[in-house]
Amino acid sequence: MKKGLTTLLISSLLAFSLNAADKKADMDHRTMLMKDMRSMLDAMEQIQRGGLYSSSDDMKLGVKKLQGTLKILESEEIKFILPKDQVYAYKFAQKSASMLRLYSDDMITSIDAGRMDDALEDYTQLLKQCTSCHIRIRNW
Numbered sequence: 001m002k003k004g005l006t007t008l009l010i011s012s013l014l015a016f017s018l019n020a021a022d023k024k025a026d027m028d029h030r031t032m033l034m035k036d037m038r039s040m041l042d043a044m045e046q047i048q049r050g051g052l053y054s055s056s057d058d059m060k061l062g063v064k065k066l067q068g069t070l071k072i073l074e075s076e077e078i079k080f081i082l083p084k085d086q087v088y089a090y091k092f093a094q095k096s097a098s099m100l101r102l103y104s105d106d107m108i109t110s111i112d113a114g115r116m117d118d119a120l121e122d123y124t125q126l127l128k129q130c131t132s133c134h135i136r137i138r139n140w
Helices: 002-052 056-074 076-080 089-112 116-137
Strands: none
Touching (some): 056 089, 056 116, 076 089
16 A cells, blocks of 8 residues: 555656656747747837838848748747647748748848839838737637
């Protein structure tokens, strides 16, 4: 009886600690995503500021920062963060990351060619991608 009770107690503690470890891993993924989302926001602000002040260097730095944060959206780790009840969320995040990369690459090309109107149009498309993802996945 004593042995069975001890085994039950140890099993319960082990299960509890494993559950706590899973929750901690989810929080670590969420923390990482929130950090990357703040970096994306900073990058978008830098691109906009560069566009408003005709600073192609600032715009390029913002694009570089934005593209650096796309890695999490393109990775498998994003699955840990996305809502489980939305089946399409992972594919949608992947598609959004792809479009963000496409428009940001095009923005660099436009800046290098001196076509600031096109570069700012690319910024608009980037912002639409961000908004679209937030509306669909975060249910705003």
